[in-house]
Structures are given as structure tokens and as C-alpha cells.
Amino acid sequence: MPAPDRFAEGATPFLIAGGAGEASGTIDARFREAKAAIFSRLIELLDPSELLRLDVEQGRALLARLISEVITGDRMQVSASEERALLDDIADDMLGYGPLERLLTDPEISEIMVNGRRPIYVERDGLLARSAVQFEDDEQLLNVCQRIVNLVGRRVDEASPICDARLQDGSRVNVVLPPIALDGPVLTIRRFRRERITLDEMKARGALPAAGADLLRVIAAARFNVMVVGGTGSGKTTLLNMLGAQVSGSERIVTCEDTAELQLEQPHVVRMETRPPNIEGQGEITMRDLVRNALRMRPDRIIVGEVRGPEAFDLMQAMNTGHNGSMGTLHANSPEEAVTRMTSLITMGYPSLQPDVIRAMFASAVDILVQVERLRDGARKVTRITEVEVGEDGGIRLRPILRFETAADDPRAAAKPGGRYRLVNPPTQDFAARARYFGEGARLARLLADLSGAGAPPPHGDRPA
Known part of the structure; x- marks a missing residue:
């Protein structure tokens, strides 16, 4: 002492x-x-x-x-x-990541944003705050960045100034160095939760009603093809984890991710991760490579952490060729925008395909769109569950089932967004028949009865894309 x-x-x-x-x-x-x-x-x-x-x-x-x-x-x-x-x-x-250590041990922090030697910003409960922590100089920050990327066999330097990596606990890391970053190295960490959030916990937090949680259980158990859509930081991967947790342990699941984040605990899970090119520009393994290879691995389901390129076509092919129950996430702010974005992503890799053909493929491949949002008070909610149908003209028809509607006339809305969940349309007969086939008919009937009490379906709920 x-x-x-x-x-x-x-x-x-x-x-x-x-x-x-x-x-x-x-x-x-x-x-x-x-x-x-x-x-x-x-x-x-x-x-x-x-x-x-x-x-x-x-x-x-x-x-x-x-x-x-x-x-x-x-x-x-x-x-x-x-x-x-x-x-x-x-x-x-000497043993960890410098000033970041005290932030990485704070369970309330979900994101850490380092902008050079200036004070570090953190996200707590969905809201940004400036912390009292900062790096002494750019050299100390650069050393920490190098230590992080070296752990996963990647590199970041002036020749390759942008890098994605992960910490040993699974937290996702993005590094940007000068000259790309004008004011010093930039480090962004999305924290990895060791404890998986369950649908029951989301229900307890008000992120969706009890009947909504049961609806998601039916969707996962009945092997509907699902795309989780939402903006950055809205909770897409968290929800994908929860949906994946509902999959039977008897199924073979193959996951494809840019940075491994999924926490599936079933006994038969195969995890794959993309790889950037080496210093000679060789050896890159893209998401498209992973999805294509997954098709040769006899999967029951394929789960793609995030669809952001031409692999969207390969995922839809998988959904259309017997791999029912496949899932993925997509950056989009609405179900309608999800259709447009998937169309543009596939066009990137297959410019000869006409948009109408791609939309028809989407309608036959994707069964359910689940939208998540981060509201202005930082709360994350499942705001829409939408069924995808093939319209009479062969195009896409989006049929909303459950929707979170904000209460604009609620006097409390100025401080905290108010709203309620409403059943917009009951699921189609095909949806109900499939739920019964997988033994989920009774659960579906109960949850629809609960939702009907909260809001009756309008006479014209269908909405073409």
C-alpha cells in the first residue's frame, strides 16, 4: 500500500x-x-x-x-x-483497451463513439451522452485500434484506413484512420450483450404486446421466410436473435455474417463470417460467397446477418428452393422501402433482371416483413408486422397484420411518444393453414382473439406495394 x-x-x-x-x-x-x-x-x-x-x-x-x-x-x-x-x-x-476499459464494463452502455482525442460519446437507453473519458493523444488511440483489429487477423493502416472487426466478447467495431478521418482516428463500438434478450423481455419493456410476441413465435415455428427491416441502431440483429431462438433444435441452421453477432444456442448451428482481402488484395470472402456456399451445406434454414449487396438474390433463391424459415435483416424504414431496396440490391449484381421480375421473386420468396424502429425517446419497438402476398397481377401486395400507431393527440407525446398496437388485418387463410400444419393453430387463434380486443380490422387494410 x-x-x-x-x-x-x-x-x-x-x-x-x-x-x-x-x-x-x-x-x-x-x-x-x-x-x-x-x-x-x-x-x-x-x-x-x-x-x-x-x-x-x-x-x-x-x-x-x-x-x-x-x-x-x-x-x-x-x-x-x-x-x-x-x-x-x-x-x-497494458491489459486491455486503455480508457475504453471502464466503458466496456458498464452494462448500461450499448455504443461507444471515439472521435480522436476528444471526449468519448456513449449511448445509454438509446440516447447519446458525452462521457468524461478521452484518450490522451492520437497515438494511444491508434495503438488500441491496432490491438483490436490484430485480434481478428485484420489490418488497418494508411493504405487500408477502414476496417470492421470485433472484440473478444463479440462487440462490433469499426475503425477509420486518417487521411480518411480528418480529425484523428475514429473508433465506433457496438456492444455485444452477453445475455440474450428474449421475446418475453421485449414484451416486459413494452417493445411489443404479448400477442405480438406470440405472433412472432408462430412465424418462426411455422417456418415463414422473414426479413427484419429498420434503420441503423433500431435493433434488427437483436430481433433476429430472438426469432432465431424460436427455431427447433432439430434443425440445421447456417448463419452468414459480416461480423459474428448472432447468439444461437441450438446444437446444430454452423457459423460463417466474411473475410476482407489481404494486403495483396487476395483472399476476400464476400457475403455472396457465404450464402452461395451455405446452399451446398444441406441447411434447413439460412440466416443472413445483414443483406446489403447482390447476395439478396441468392438469399431469395434459397427461400424459393426449399429452405423455408430463412431470415435476414435489411436497412429500410418501411415495408414498402424494403421492397425497393431489395430490388436495387439485386439489380447491382444482376443488371439484366427487370424490376418487375425481381419484385415477383420477392413476393414468392419473402413471407413476412417485421419492422423495428428507435423512437425519439430512445425506446426500440416492433412497429409493424406485415404479410407479403403475390397480387392478382403477379406483383407484390403488402398486407399489414399488426401496427404500432403513435398517439399524436396524446398530451404526453411531447415528452415521450405514446401509442398503441392495433390489429390491422387478420392473417390470410394461407398463413393460418400453415400455422395449423406446424401445430401453431391454437396459439394463433388465441393471439388473434387478444389483438381483436385492442382494435378491430378496418374494411380495407390491404395495401399494394
Whole structure:
């Protein structure tokens, strides 16, 4: 333990904004100098191979002992609280990801945004806030970025300044370096939840009604082909995880992702991840490669983490060739926009296909569109569940089943969005027949009875795309 008499008479301790128990923010020059001096001495005293063999707690204990020895031996003027702060910072740098460590251990933070050496922004409960944490300089931030991407065998440098990677806990990472990033390295982390959110938890949070959760269970169990649509950060992958959790353990599931995020616990899951090209520009494995290869792996279902390119065509082919129950996510702000976006993505890879042909393929391949949104108060909700039909003209007909309608005339809406779920149309006869075939008929009847009490279907709910 540090001794209180380390201060020379009349000496002024350096200041650490935030204190020992909080995330330190602006660090004064004396703290940086002391940290740099101790860090240099540790490099001399430490055997890196020894540190690598230790777990985090053992490594921290070793660093605490060595830091105390350095402070005592060099007669540094450091108080007990300041020694703890130095240990925190140095341990974070040597054993983890520097200032990010204290944010990565906060369970309430869902996203971390680092913009150079400026204070770091975080997202809590869907809302952005400025934290009291920041990197000392661009070099420290760059070292952390390199450490992260090296863990997954990727690289980021001036020649290749943009990189996607993930942390060991599965959190998704994006790195952008200068000269692309004009004000220093930019690091964005989307946190990975160790505990999977279930449909029951979403129901408890008000993200969908109990009958809506049961409707999603029917959709997954009856092997409908599903696309989850929504904007960035709306919760698409979270909902895809919940739908995937409803799949029977007897099925073989093949997942294709850019960055592995899905947490499926069934016994027969095959996970695949894309790979960027190497430094010679060779060896790239695209999402399209994965989806095509998945078709040769005898899957019962194919789940694509995010459809963002020509692989949309291959996924629709899979949905149309016996791989019922396949799923994916798509960036789109409405069911109608989802149709347009899928059409444009397929046109990117198959420019000779006419839009009408693509739309007809979509109508025969995709059964259900589930829309998720992040509302202005940060809450994430399932706002629409829509059935996709083939219209009389062979085109697409979107039939909304369940919809979250905002209460614009609610006086509370100014502070927090109000609204209610309403049954717009009962599912089609084909939907009901399929649910009965998979043993979900009774559940479907119960949930429709519950939803009918909340709002009767209008006489003209069908809506052409």
C-alpha cells in the first residue's frame, strides 16, 4: 500500500478529474508525466511473456506490486488515490483497451463513439451522452485500434484506413484512420450483450404486446421466410436473435455474417463470417460467397446477418428452393422501402433482371416483413408486422397484420411518444393453414382473439406495394 508520507513538505499533488472511482477525463500534465515515467520503468522490469501468461486479475496484481515499487524506489510524490488512478490507467493500457476499459464494463452502455482525442460519446437507453473519458493523444488511440483489429487477423493502416472487426466478447467495431478521418482516428463500438434478450423481455419493456410476441413465435415455428427491416441502431440483429431462438433444435441452421453477432444456442448451428482481402488484395470472402456456399451445406434454414449487396438474390433463391424459415435483416424504414431496396440490391449484381421480375421473386420468396424502429425517446419497438402476398397481377401486395400507431393527440407525446398496437388485418387463410400444419393453430387463434380486443380490422387494410 502506498504510504501517506510520500509527499514532500509543501508539494502539490497532481489532479485527476473525476476521482479514483469515476471515469477520469481531462488529465493534467503532471499525471501524464508520472504515468509515462512509471510506464517506462515497467517496460524495463516486466517480461512481456510473463504478463501474457497471466489472466487480468493476476496481471493487475503484478502491475500493482511493480508500480508501488517504482513509486517508492524513485521517491515519487504520489498519494494513495493517485496511485490507484495510475494503476487503473496503466493496467487498462497494458491489459486491455486503455480508457475504453471502464466503458466496456458498464452494462448500461450499448455504443461507444471515439472521435480522436476528444471526449468519448456513449449511448445509454438509446440516447447519446458525452462521457468524461478521452484518450490522451492520437497515438494511444491508434495503438488500441491496432490491438483490436490484430485480434481478428485484420489490418488497418494508411493504405487500408477502414476496417470492421470485433472484440473478444463479440462487440462490433469499426475503425477509420486518417487521411480518411480528418480529425484523428475514429473508433465506433457496438456492444455485444452477453445475455440474450428474449421475446418475453421485449414484451416486459413494452417493445411489443404479448400477442405480438406470440405472433412472432408462430412465424418462426411455422417456418415463414422473414426479413427484419429498420434503420441503423433500431435493433434488427437483436430481433433476429430472438426469432432465431424460436427455431427447433432439430434443425440445421447456417448463419452468414459480416461480423459474428448472432447468439444461437441450438446444437446444430454452423457459423460463417466474411473475410476482407489481404494486403495483396487476395483472399476476400464476400457475403455472396457465404450464402452461395451455405446452399451446398444441406441447411434447413439460412440466416443472413445483414443483406446489403447482390447476395439478396441468392438469399431469395434459397427461400424459393426449399429452405423455408430463412431470415435476414435489411436497412429500410418501411415495408414498402424494403421492397425497393431489395430490388436495387439485386439489380447491382444482376443488371439484366427487370424490376418487375425481381419484385415477383420477392413476393414468392419473402413471407413476412417485421419492422423495428428507435423512437425519439430512445425506446426500440416492433412497429409493424406485415404479410407479403403475390397480387392478382403477379406483383407484390403488402398486407399489414399488426401496427404500432403513435398517439399524436396524446398530451404526453411531447415528452415521450405514446401509442398503441392495433390489429390491422387478420392473417390470410394461407398463413393460418400453415400455422395449423406446424401445430401453431391454437396459439394463433388465441393471439388473434387478444389483438381483436385492442382494435378491430378496418374494411380495407390491404395495401399494394
